[in-house]
Amino acid sequence: MVNIGDVARAAGVSRSTASYALSGKRAISTEVRDRVDEAVKALGYIPNAGARALATSQTMVLGLLAQFLEDEFAPAMLQYILGVTDTARELGYDILLVTEADGAHALRRITDSRMVDGVVLLNVAEHDVRLPALREAPQPGALIGLPADCAGLDVFDLDFPEAGRMMVDHLHALGHRELVLISQPEHVVTRGGAYVWRLRDAALEQAQKRGIVLHAVFGESRQPAVGRDVNAVLDAHPSATGLLVHNEAVAAALPSILHERGLSVPTDLSVVGRYSDEFAKTFSLPFSSIESAPDRLGRMAVRQLVRRIGLPAGREEPYVVRFISPELVDRGSTAPPR
Amino acid sequence: MVNIGDVARAAGVSRSTASYALSGKRAISTEVRDRVDEAVKALGYIPNAGARALATSQTMVLGLLAQFLEDEFAPAMLQYILGVTDTARELGYDILLVTEADGAHALRRITDSRMVDGVVLLNVAEHDVRLPALREAPQPGALIGLPADCAGLDVFDLDFPEAGRMMVDHLHALGHRELVLISQPEHVVTRGGAYVWRLRDAALEQAQKRGIVLHAVFGESRQPAVGRDVNAVLDAHPSATGLLVHNEAVAAALPSILHERGLSVPTDLSVVGRYSDEFAKTFSLPFSSIESAPDRLGRMAVRQLVRRIGLPAGREEPYVVRFISPELVDRGSTAPPR
């Protein structure tokens, strides 16, 4: 393989001069620079990443730690991953994707061996076991998902409480007085998915504030349990006129279920969901919903991470915790109750 | 950061001895080995990946080139990715995930800079532009998806022609004599997704051989076009008694569509799909289908790639093209026609 020595020889200069000509870190005569550029092209020279990493202690690679937990909706994850990889590439970074079950161990491995310049954590839990490892790591990290303790970390997430309030207010304003909220399965919550609680608590509080009834239940995430469960919920609350769905599997199954029950939307029942735009498009869900914009979160996290990596040693900017505001996309699935 | 020199000093030996003690490539007294192991633990030593890559010209990283093409079903991709990452990790490799639009360029970048020891290509097209770049690369590569020319590459794919024949034969055996096949959108094919053609051609041929009628059409992949299109297809072939669905978006939309038309499965219409098991579970599709087992393909590709990486220089084993046999999972959506 051709190395910088070959380039230097072909251009008739020393290795250091070739290096400076390419990096532009010192003044080089245009004549020499042209000769070096020519040699690079002629020989097809591409710097060796390992050698460069060793010399500069920069790998231009970011770690992306995704954990695929059972009973969480996997396809949604892909949107985050794409947001992260695309943005990273725009900024000159590649992505090391880690899906190991033992996230803390994997994190230590890639940070301590200096394979990456920084790390993005996906699907962060309330008390995420990866956080202690990340805080000890020599590289900075950014989180997608809000944990209990954000100290020393940049955190990005959807404003779930606000999403809960918006869903309630939207239906309240239309005149609804009894609603049902179907959340993710309860074991998603106990495992640390606090976003479920945050939306739910805020929705309950807002309902109380508005003086309306909100039945909050946990849904299933797999068929055939989903169908049975949703039917049971609807049977249990026959007078409810609005449905809030914070559960992709339930949302996906809902059109068929309502059809079977002879209910039409929004005449018989108003429905508001909470899932990504991409999800709605792919599965043709006709429900108004609060977008979660996973690609935007990925983009923000990488931007901030790269900014922090670029900070001169010693200088530490304040860490940010940033929530994106929920937006309700109207697909015509809500109306005043009958 | 602690390096091997620190370990050597703590153990009272030379750097080379410490290295040999850790790698086991030369005989070392148990006493020294224990002292070195102790020092490693006490100092928390983890070798620098860049330095090791430079010295050994092995990075223990595999490149994974995924391309997210418009109008192809993205969530399916995730299953491949997981099969690849999990298997790679089992074999000691990490994964560099590349999703750049210009795949050939990205491939050259990561191979020529020696960031990876090998490459897995996902979603390979009939005349994939990445293949010339891969053939010139110094590292081996494995493909998931069958291109026109497999020379010098290990290739893995589902046996799509056999899948097409199985779908036809299954319904033919039940007594059906007029079928409709809905494939992926036509522009997926023209862009190089030859698997669509391979299944379709084999199905048509098999239908002819059995002496039955098969109407082969291309479906849409996005709502609301999917719904309109499927309804039009059903209207156009009112006497067809069986439906073959090689299109995730159509499969996902089908339950609602059939419900609206007042058709029940399998009494009025028999349906056979072709999608992954995971897809069927997540979206509660009640259709018998041919599994594509994306995780198994990912696993096979990585296994073979790692085997080839381990081959001593100069020795070249014959390249393999391996198809996994389709399996029809019966979910009770087929029956003799009325």
Next chain:
DNA sequence: GTTCATCGTCGAACCGGTTCGAAGCATATG
């Protein structure tokens, strides 16, 4: 009591970049 293997360890070189200090040279300055 030499000679010869064998075993365990060390020093030095190497992988391929980057970067620091210094040196050569032409030109401007006193």
Next chain:
DNA sequence: CATATGCTTCGAACCGGTTCGACGATGAAC
């Protein structure tokens, strides 16, 4: 004419591992 200045370029050291050749010590063989 001697010195200062700025612009280019070079040599050498360094990043942190691995690996080759050599060397001293120990025990066996003759």
